[in-house]
Amino acid sequence: MAASIGAVVYRALHSRRHRKLLSVGRGLFSGARCLVAEGETHFGFQKVSETEKGEKVYHVFESVAKKYDIMNDSMTLGIHRLWKDILLHQMNPYPGTQLLDVAGGTGDIAFRFINYVRSQWEHQIKQKLKSHQNLSWEEISKSYQEEELKLPGGSQVVVCDINKEMLKVGKQKAQHLGYSEGLSWVVGNAEELPFNDNKFDVYTIAFGIRNVTHIDQALQEAYRVLKPGGRFLCLEFSQVNNPLISRLYDLYSFQVIPVLGEIIAGDWKSYQYLVESIRCFPAQDEFKGMVEDAGFLKVEYRNLSSGIVAIHSGFKL
Amino acid sequence: MYPECLISGARRWLSRTMRGRYVSAAAAANSPFPGAAPRRFSDRQKDQEQPKAFDPALLEFLVCPLSKKPLRYEASTNELINKELGIAYPIIDGIPNMIPQAARMIDRKAQDEEPKQT
Numbered sequence: 400m401a402a403s404i405g406a407v408v409y410r411a412l413h414s415r416r417h418r419k420l421l422s423v424g425r426g427l428f429s430g431a432r433c434l435v436a437e438g439e440t441h442f443g444f445q446k447v448s449e450t451e452k453g454e455k456v457y458h459v460f461e462s463v464a465k466k467y468d469i470m471n472d473s474m475t476l477g478i479h480r481l482w483k484d485i486l487l488h489q490m491n492p493y494p495g496t497q498l499l500d501v502a503g504g505t506g507d508i509a510f511r512f513i514n515y516v517r518s519q520w521e522h523q524i525k526q527k528l529k530s531h532q533n534l535s536w537e538e539i540s541k542s543y544q545e546e547e548l549k550l551p552g553g554s555q556v557v558v559c560d561i562n563k564e565m566l567k568v569g570k571q572k573a574q575h576l577g578y579s580e581g582l583s584w585v586v587g588n589a590e591e592l593p594f595n596d597n598k599f600d601v602y603t604i605a606f607g608i609r610n611v612t613h614i615d616q617a618l619q620e621a622y623r624v625l626k627p628g629g630r631f632l633c634l635e636f637s638q639v640n641n642p643l644i645s646r647l648y649d650l651y652s653f654q655v656i657p658v659l660g661e662i663i664a665g666d667w668k669s670y671q672y673l674v675e676s677i678r679c680f681p682a683q684d685e686f687k688g689m690v691e692d693a694g695f696l697k698v699e700y701r702n703l704s705s706g707i708v709a710i711h712s713g714f715k716l
Numbered sequence: 717m718y719p720e721c722l723i724s725g726a727r728r729w730l731s732r733t734m735r736g737r738y739v740s741a742a743a744a745a746n747s748p749f750p751g752a753a754p755r756r757f758s759d760r761q762k763d764q765e766q767p768k769a770f771d772p773a774l775l776e777f778l779v780c781p782l783s784k785k786p787l788r789y790e791a792s793t794n795e796l797i798n799k800e801l802g803i804a805y806p807i808i809d810g811i812p813n814m815i816p817q818a819a820r821m822i823d824r825k826a827q828d829e830e831p832k833q834t
Contacts, residue, residue, distance in 0.1 A: 557774075557777060563808065563813065566811055567809065567811075570810075583771060583773070583777075584810070585774070585778065585811065585812055585814055586813040586814055586815060587781065587814040587815065588814075588815055588816075591781040591782070592781065593778050593780065593781040593814035594777050594778065594779060595777070595779045595784060596784075598777060
């Protein structure tokens with residue numbers, strides 16, 4: 400049985416015509432390391448019980464919290480900033496949007512949201528100024544005041560993360576960069592959100608959902624807290640579709656990233672977990688199915704960097 | 717699309733720093749803009765106070781993760797209390813901890829305190 404499967408895969412790997420089989424074959428190999436029994440889940444390539452996974456993930460992020468941003472920049476060579484910018488562009492929030500950023504830890508998405516909403520507001524004001532030629536000093540000063548005291552239109556962002564350390568780092572960053580209004584920090588579990596139903600316009604989870612023990616519960620909670628018409632956005636590492644890039648990516652992930660983790664953050668194991676957890680996360684279409692199962696409609700995904708990262712989007716209608 | 721982000725980000729940074737300089741200079745020279753107060757000093761004060769204080773505006777959004785019922789903010793113990801279930805969630809450094817496991821420990825303390833009061 401194993402021999403015949405092996406033969407099929409060998410033929411697939413060496414045949415130019417059967418490119419699809421090639422990716423399935425590769426998927427089988429890495430997927431095989433991620434198969435688990437009932438009540439168990441995967442922590443990278445290790446098999447652990449579901450309760451253990453939560454604790455282990457907590458310890459991983461507790462230890463990397465202070466160096467998280469530096470590591471992100473060095474591992475992705477700064478490209479993670481572009482990915483997050485693209486996520487915000489896809490979100491295209493207008494002033495007045497209520498955003499819930501889950502697993503938002505150090506606040507990257509929240510700060511980008513605030514900048515985006517502010518620049519939209521500035522743009523709107525400029526449009527207004529162009530049309531009204533005669534503005535009194537009072538009106539001009541009022542527009543400056545509004546900008547500085549609170550977020551335009553009553554926009555709000557709540558950053559929720561299960562890890563206190565990550566939120567502490569995020570809060571310090573916020574103070575350092577001067578973000579104070581319209582931004583709140585809450586320690587909470589994505590599987591059991593401390594928010595009421597139908598509260599938020601947008602729910603984002605960036606590079607967090609693969610660390611959640613019960614992804615389906617997190618998706619159901621996302622559905623619950625969103626307002627009707629609300630949007631679910633998930634930015635996550637996914638499966639690469641190009642075979643050459645996939646090989647380079649695997650090489651980089653398993654040879655370079657843990658070494659960087661050891662040099663910069665002094666933590667080889669956490670970054671080994673990181674690259675393994677990426678391999679064990681479902682592929683784009685499978686995750687799309689999970690999002691649809693939670694009740695979201697018009698679920699789409701968009702690959703970035705040939706599938707290294709994918710943005711999944713769904714609506715609660 | 718991406719260069720736009722970088723350019724607009726740079727423009728925003730420039731305008732923020734330029735405005736800051738203008739505002740502090742204007743404040744010194746009795747500015748004609750009554751609304752633009754010396755922003756930096758007051759913001760720094762607010763930043764120093766914020767780590768300890770809890771923003772009551774969050775109460776609008778927060779509920780107990782277990783029962784989804786609204787919470788009461790107790791200023792004396794700096795906790796969020798769910799009276800129905802008799803649990804309290806701690807607030808550390810202005811960040812409320814809404815993990816049920818973190819709350820149960822305080823539950824025993826609350827139950828111990830109640831018979832003393834009655």
